[in-house]
Every structure is written in structure tokens, then in C-alpha cells.
Amino acid sequence: MGYVLSREAFAAVIADLSKNYRIFAPVRKEGAGRFTDVDAVIYDYVCDSEKIELEAKSDYASKEFLTPLSETLLYFTENEVKESDLDTRPVLVFGRSCDINSLKRLDQIYLDNGLAKDPFYKRRRDLVKYVLIGCGHSYDNCFCVSMESNKCDDGYVFSIDLVEDNIQSNVPDKDFDKYFAQHCNDKKDVAPRYVKENEVKVAVPDSVPLSVITDALWDEYTTRCINCGRCNYVCPTCTCYTMQDVFYSDNGKVGERRRVGASCMVDGYTDVAGGGQYRRKNGERMRFKVLHKISDFKKRFGYHMCVGCGRCDDICPEYISFSNIIGKVYQASKEVK
């Protein structure tokens, strides 16, 4: 069941929802981009529907609620430890199909990868429901169709599509129906829009032969890539983190443990005791990243890590195209066979 709402009615729905939920949605942050007077679309909490960016693809991923870039996990003093507090109000995260498909990958790593579930991930995960922002068209660099994440059949409580200044919402979750019914009597069967074809198409090799590891295709990235890590920080499926144990300087016995996002492209990622570093060259780091996204993860879990959102391409300051590299890997894999 669904609804067609005016923008005003939609605003009223969001206002009502925000009484019971914290809404975490893409927001156009004026001037927050790298360059002067350039905006960035970043996730933030909103109460006002006008603040939600429904047109542009977000620059940074919706994962920032589940895995914040920086989060204090616990505080410690001498022999005691206290977990950090967490706002336990439920959260609605607005995301596109790629974002919602990325959730399965995050859950896989944090909840279903070995014996333990990550408690700090889980306590956030338990609070979240997803709202689907439909895609009326493909964006720059998207290749979600190739990665089969252009569509989600479930996993969202309601959808929103901005069509000719009206909001179309499909509301599969009955608990949410009341929010819509209150402000709109135009009930219609609407389905969230999704993209059936992207301009960018990739063929992912079924298996990548070992020889690709030493293939010369990685070499150019040693000089082209500046190992800034942007491609990881914006990626909805990157899950790596590192820890910071911090002692407050005026005490020395009290402190906190933080977890912060890590990037396999940035220096320090493979540092080991004794000063060793496994992947020094950016080309090697690129190989690790790409093969993790489209081969190694699949070997372990049976599906690809990458959802084809193209955010890594969007943000790369050096115009390195991840989807283009997949094509090169495909070619190199084929040549071996």
C-alpha cells in the first residue's frame, strides 16, 4: 500500500515521525565541500523534511550512524571500565538502494563473521530502521545494476520518491501506515523507483586467478593514487576501523577507548610490531582494496562486498575510477584462462 503526498503533507509526516524517531538523513551542507563555496551531502540528524536531500546522491554513506567515523566505546579509570552511553531512541536512516543493500555487508562483518557479534555495532543496529529513497535516475559513476544492488524488495519501512513535486511513498511496514494515513487520503499503489540501467557497466570476473596479483595493471596506481583514503571513508561497505586508547593528559590514569574509521589505502594500515608494513606501495593497496571488494569477500561469504554506488569514483581527487579497475581485472582474469 502507498500514498501520494504533497510536500506539505510529507513535512507533517516527518514532523510526526521525528517525535518518536531520530531521523538520520542526507543533508546538503552548504560550503562543507573541499573547495570554497562547494557543498557536500553528508548524513546528519534532521527534524525538518526540507533539510533532507532527496535529489543528489550523498557524498558520504549512511553507514555513519552504525559505524561512526569516531566513537568513544568506553571510559576507563584504574580498575574500572564504563561503556559509553548511547541515545537509545529508535532511529530512521534514509538511504538509497545501494545504502540499504550495503547493510547486509555491514551486518555480515560485524555480526556474522566468526563467533562474537560486535556489541557496539549491535547496540546501534538494534535501534535502526531504514527508509528507502527511490532512484528516479542513475547518477554519475553508479554501477549498482552490475552489482545487483539497484533494487531492494524489503528491508525498508517506507519509501519516498519525489515525483513532480509530490512525494510517493510505498509503506510496507504497517506500523508506519498511521503516520501517512493521518496526513494524506490519496492512497495509491506506488512502487519505489529504481534504476534499470546505469551508464557505467562492469563485468566482475567469477574468479580472479592468482597471477592477477602480480599483474602490471596495479603499477600505475602506485604513482597516481595519493593514498588519501577518501574512497574508503565514503564507501558504504568499508568496515575497517582502528582503536585509540587515550589517557587524559592531566591525570594519566583515566581515559577512553575510541574506535575510528580506518582505510586500507592510508599509511599505517598494515603496520606491524617491529616497524614492518605489508603493503607500502599504493598500487599494492589498491590491489588489496579492489580484490577485497570484488573477489575475496565473495570467496568467504558468497556475494560481492561492493554495491556499485560509485561514491569512491565521485570523491577520488585523482580521478581514479574503481569501476574501470574492475574492468581491467576482468580483462586480466580472462587472459589467463
Add this chain to the structure above:
Amino acid sequence: MGKLDINVGKLKKNAFRYSKVRGETASRIRIPGGVIDSKSMGRVVEIAEKYGTGVINITNRQGIEIPGIKLTDMEKVNAEVQLIIDSLRINQPEKGKGYPSSGTRNVIACPGARLCPFGCYDTTAFAQKMENNIFPNDRHVKIAFTGCSNDCAKVRMADFGIIGMTEPQYNKDRCVACKACINFCKRRSVGALELVNGKVVRDTDKCIGCGVCVAYCPTRAWTRSREHYFRLVIMGRTGKKNPRLAEDFIKWADEESILKMVKNTYAYIEEYIDPNAVEHKEHIGYIVDRTGFEEFKKWLFEGVNLGPKAEVNQRVYWGGRHYDKYGG
């Protein structure tokens, strides 16, 4: 050539050059901010072909000179230049008569935030606003705008140099301690950042507001301040007596104050310029040297309300070579 009877003073004021080639002149096109539309550029080409020698000089101060024009063609050239003047919105009391003055030089700007990744503000727009604020005026004043501390526009050679600044805003919750900002501030700028307990600390005295940290932060932990700020450097000059670089005067200045201070400077010049100056031309710096900096400041700050962030260098000292005192 027949008999030529030309008022050279008027010719110069009308933005024509006194040429070493007798009977010839060059038409000087004013291009505030160094940005000209392609139609106007086409007209420059036409004038050069019709009245000049098909040659166009690009000047040091981002203007254009069309040489080889006959002194007898000046009126016709002025008629044709009108469309360029209109298009570039140059202030003019009377249409069709060419440029009303040339003393206040073309206002320079680097590409700034319209093109350059490091530009901290729209240099072109500010330059055009400044032009509109002060032109026409016969006083010899040089103003230059540059987008960031790289100073590609070489504003330290001008009477007023305006250098873009941003005040980096830090969101510790987005910082992952990757150290890109720290490394690049050190390598490309002044080294004002350090990592303390996993978060970045900025030495606010050391920071020059170049925005390099913002450009390199991969997570948007660093962003630019909403306000655009400026470093105002003053009284740089080239020339025979005492060439010198402009020195820092105000850090974190605002646009409105800068416009006002430059405007105020003209009143100061009228009051104190050497009445016997050659061609009524004297670099402001020499006037300031004569009246003392305190007197200059008094005039400059008339009606100016600097923002709360502004840091004023109350005593400015200049260096440079003093050929006039100690010879070459």
C-alpha cells in the same frame, strides 16, 4: 601627418599611452579582476586590426594595450571601446569618451575560488566590487587580490594586497586521525597542526588560514568557515627609490572594512599628496613615510568597524632597498 596638437596630460588620463613612436599611441583596456568576456575580446581584436598593427599587448596588471594607434584615431577608438567599457561595467561619467581616468590602476585578481582549488573567495567578484568602489580616480593606487596565501597574484607588490583566508572549522567527531591535514599543513604550509590524544589541535597563532587542511581532509572533519576572511597587506611597491614588499597589516579582516579602508585612503591622499609631485603622481607609501603611520591609520579607520576576529598590526615596518638614501 599634418600638425598635431595634443594635450598629453589629457591623453594619458584618457587611458592612452604616450608612445615613443611619434604620432602613435596605445589604447589601454581596463579589465578588473582579469576577466573579460569573449565578445569584448573580439572587439579588442577588431580595434587592433582596424586602428592598430594587429598586435595586442597583455600587460602586467591584467590589462590590454593595443599599440600602433594613430593619435588622430583616438576619438574613433574611444567610440569602439565603449562596448567593452559597457560590458565590463566600468564607471564612466560620459559615454563615448573612453576611460575617464587611468591613475588608479587596473585591479588585479588571481583566478581564485572560481577555478583554483585553493582559492578562499571569489577574487574576481571582489576585484570588480573594488573597481566599482574606487574608479574613476586619478590617484595612483594599485590594488591586487589573491585567493590564498600562495599569492599567485603577487599582491605584496601592491599598495593594497588582499589575501584570502578561511578559518578552518574542526569537527572532532568526523576525525579519524589519518594525519593528512597535519602532514600537508607541514609540507605545503606552515605546520600549525599536531595530533594530541588522537585528535588534531590547531595553533591559532601560527595558522595562516590557507585552507590546505580542509582540502586534504578526507572525511570533512575540517571544513571552511562560512565567513570569508582576508589578510590585508599594505604599501608594497616597485620603482626607483625604495622598492619593497607589502607588509602584514590586518589578519582576519572582512570585505566591507577593506572596501571602506581603501576608499578612505583616497581622502588621505588628497590631503597629503606632495603638490609638486611629478605628473601629480606619488605612491601612497611615500606619503605614509612622510606623514607617519599613525596619521595614515587615523584616516584609514574613519568609520570602519573591523570584525571581532580582526588582528591589527598597530605598527608596520617595511624593508626593501633604499636606493634614494644609500645609492645602488
